[in-house]
Amino acid sequence: MGVAGNRQPQDRPEAGPADDFTEAPADLLVIGGGINGSGIARDAAGRGLKVVLCEKDDLAQHTSSASTKLIHGGLRYLEHYDFLLVRHSLQEREVLLRSAPHIIWPLRFLLPHHRHLRPRWLIRLGLFIYDHLGGRELLPASRGVDLRRHAAGAVLKPVFTHAFEYSDCWVQDARLVVLNARDACDRGATVLTRTRCNALQRHGSYWLATLQDCRTGNTLRLRARGVVNAAGPWVDQVLRYDESAASEHRVRLIKGSHIVVNKLFDHPYPYIFQHRDGRVMFAIPYERDYTLLGTTDVEIHGDPQAVAIESEEIDYICTAVSEYFRKPVVPQDVVWSYAGVRPLFDDASQNASKVTRDYVLQLDDSAAPIVSIFGGKITTYRKLAEQVVDMLQPTLGFAAPAWTAGATLPGGAIENADFDAFQSDCRKRFPWLDADVLLDYARNYGSEIDRLLQGRGAMAELGTHFGGGLYECELQYLVEHEWAESAEDVLWRRTKKGLHARADTRQRVSEWLKQRGLGATARGVSQAGA
Ligand SMILES: Cc1cc2nc3c(=O)[nH]c(=O)nc-3n(C[C@H](O)[C@H](O)[C@H](O)COP(=O)(O)OP(=O)(O)OC[C@H]3O[C@@H](n4cnc5c(N)ncnc54)[C@H](O)[C@@H]3O)c2cc1C
Numbered sequence: 068m069g070v071a072g073n074r075q076p077q078d079r080p081e082a083g084p085a086d087d088f089t090e091a092p093a094d095l096l097v098i099g100g101g102i103n104g105s106g107i108a109r110d111a112a113g114r115g116l117k118v119v120l121c122e123k124d125d126l127a128q129h130t131s132s133a134s135t136k137l138i139h140g141g142l143r144y145l146e147h148y149d150f151l152l153v154r155h156s157l158q159e160r161e162v163l164l165r166s167a168p169h170i171i172w173p174l175r176f177l178l179p180h181h182r183h184l185r186p187r188w189l190i191r192l193g194l195f196i197y198d199h200l201g202g203r204e205l206l207p208a209s210r211g212v213d214l215r216r217h218a219a220g221a222v223l224k225p226v227f228t229h230a231f232e233y234s235d236c237w238v239q240d241a242r243l244v245v246l247n248a249r250d251a252c253d254r255g256a257t258v259l260t261r262t263r264c265n266a267l268q269r270h271g272s273y274w275l276a277t278l279q280d281c282r283t284g285n286t287l288r289l290r291a292r293g294v295v296n297a298a299g300p301w302v303d304q305v306l307r308y309d310e311s312a313a314s315e316h317r318v319r320l321i322k323g324s325h326i327v328v329n330k331l332f333d334h335p336y337p338y339i340f341q342h343r344d345g346r347v348m349f350a351i352p353y354e355r356d357y358t359l360l361g362t363t364d365v366e367i368h369g370d371p372q373a374v375a376i377e378s379e380e381i382d383y384i385c386t387a388v389s390e391y392f393r394k395p396v397v398p399q400d401v402v403w404s405y406a407g408v409r410p411l412f413d414d415a416s417q418n419a420s421k422v423t424r425d426y427v428l429q430l431d432d433s434a435a436p437i438v439s440i441f442g443g444k445i446t447t448y449r450k451l452a453e454q455v456v457d458m459l460q461p462t463l464g465f466a467a468p469a470w471t472a473g474a475t476l477p478g479g480a481i482e483n484a485d486f487d488a489f490q491s492d493c494r495k496r497f498p499w500l501d502a503d504v505l506l507d508y509a510r511n512y513g514s515e516i517d518r519l520l521q522g523r524g525a526m527a528e529l530g531t532h533f534g535g536g537l538y539e540c541e542l543q544y545l546v547e548h549e550w551a552e553s554a555e556d557v558l559w560r561r562t563k564k565g566l567h568a569r570a571d572t573r574q575r576v577s578e579w580l581k582q583r584g585l586g587a588t589a590r591g592v593s594q595a596g597a
């Protein structure tokens with residue numbers, strides 16, 4: 068696969084003025100290794116373009132690892148009349164599910180009816196629209212349930228007797244980003260992590276970009292025929308690099324936080340609770356032993372680099388879910404938390420939770436084009452990527468059509484997208500593998516499990532156990548194939564083993580990486596334990 072051939076900036080030729088370059092220019096420079104940048108790099112590389120992706124931190128280090136992790140139509144957006152967004156999102160659910168059935172899976176959500184909030188007929192109507200707006204083949208329709216008889220009723224206050232059950236999907240968000248980058252790389256893209264784009268200048272039909280390796284400080288100048296600004300919360304900052312790329316649009320930064328508590332219930336149904344302020348709150352089974360609760364909408368005006376949850380947000384989430392659970396959730400229950408910044412398109416809404424979650428693409432169609440991305444959701448990233456590459460087609464002059472709708476991501480080659488059958492097959496092929504480890508590898512690596520376990524035939528051959536279910540063979544794989552360089556990359560983004568780890572796991576992983584020349588200078592972490 069392509070990661071081994073992935074060049075670091077210091078390997079590339081330094082160069083002077085734009086016309087001194089000996090190397091042919093890249094077709095496309097993508098700035099930002101969140102879900103949108105990685106998805107665009109994959110789409111463009113698959114259409115034969117020479118692509119360079121630069122990410123200033125780790126892949127998915129910012130918004131794209133801090134989501135609620137749902138591939139969903141967004142029931143709530145129907146109330147804002149965002150029908151087109153809901154339709155496109157619903158259509159994407161099954162496309163994405165088929166592309167990566169190991170890291171994306173269906174869930175049945177329960178929406179308890181609250182007598183003093185939205186009326187039953189309104190919810191029923193909303194779910195009817197939700198069921199029919201985007202087409203469904205794999206996911207079952209919604210239905211009403213009696214909570215006095217349903218497994219999910221027992222932990223709720225007895226006043227909640229009726230609920231609605233409907234389908235959406237779960238996604239391992241940070242892994243989705245990495246798999247898109249992997250596929251881009253396998254198709255010939257150069258992926259430069261911990262490499263910041265510091266400057267961009269238009270020179271006739273080329274862009275001249277200055278990239279800096281954040282580990283060493285080395286700089287590299289690179290020519291590209293087109294640029295995609297997928298810098299998420301930093302999209303305005305990148306647009307300011309060159310005055311010829313002035314923007315008519317602005318980004319609006321809305322922070323959202325989540326808390327994780329020890330598991331509140333023992334069944335597989337996530338809840339979606341209505342809150343008195345009109346927002347909704349999720350309570351989702353998480354990482355086997357936990358429940359994920361969130362989220363919030365807080366407008367920010369400062370630096371999006373290292374946002375963190377505030378105590379008011381913790382109180383808000385606890386109060387909202389305690390309206391429903393028999394046993395109240397209190398701030399002392401929090402075992403971990405994370406916060407991220409939604410880079411939304413500024414549609415001048417008064418209320419932060421009402422700002423549209425749809426995306427706007429801005430094309431500056433000069434001889435050297437630049438496309439900037441405002442807003443969006445993980446759910447719509449593939450479609451967004453397709454549109455961005457289509458937009459660049461006339462100027463960059465390539466013929467290849469869109470291709471990602473029917474393609475799988477690395478690890479997604481699972482027959483009929485049937486994960487249960489795949490897991491049983493893995494059990495037969497790796498009978499020596501501990502059942503929990505097998506499920507973990509099947510879920511996170513899918514059909515790549517063969518590469519992960521290549522040459523191993525007994526538990527002892529997985530190597531050192533670092534705690535939290537992390538064995539040396541997985542660590543090795545993440546370094547060789549998924550750009551992992553620091554303990555945080557491994558424990559909080561490529562996996563969530565940080566939640567299950569022992570006190571010394573982080574230290575031991577860091578030492579292992581350091582012995583291999585990695586991680587020593589890798590920069591900060593945006594997701595610290597609560
Ligand atoms: C609380 C919350 C909950 C959410 N829940 C959901 C959900 O359940 N489902 C859903 O579909 N969506 C959800 N979203 C939305 C979704 O997470 C975002 O739309 C998406 O992750 C944005 O991706 P991005 O690639 O645009 O931004 P990012 O992930 O932030 O990526 C941008 C990247 O650009 C890099 N960068 C910036 N400047 C430079 C530079 N100069 N040089 C190099 N790199 C640079 C940054 O380091 C960053 O990694 C949620 C968002 C939040 C905050």
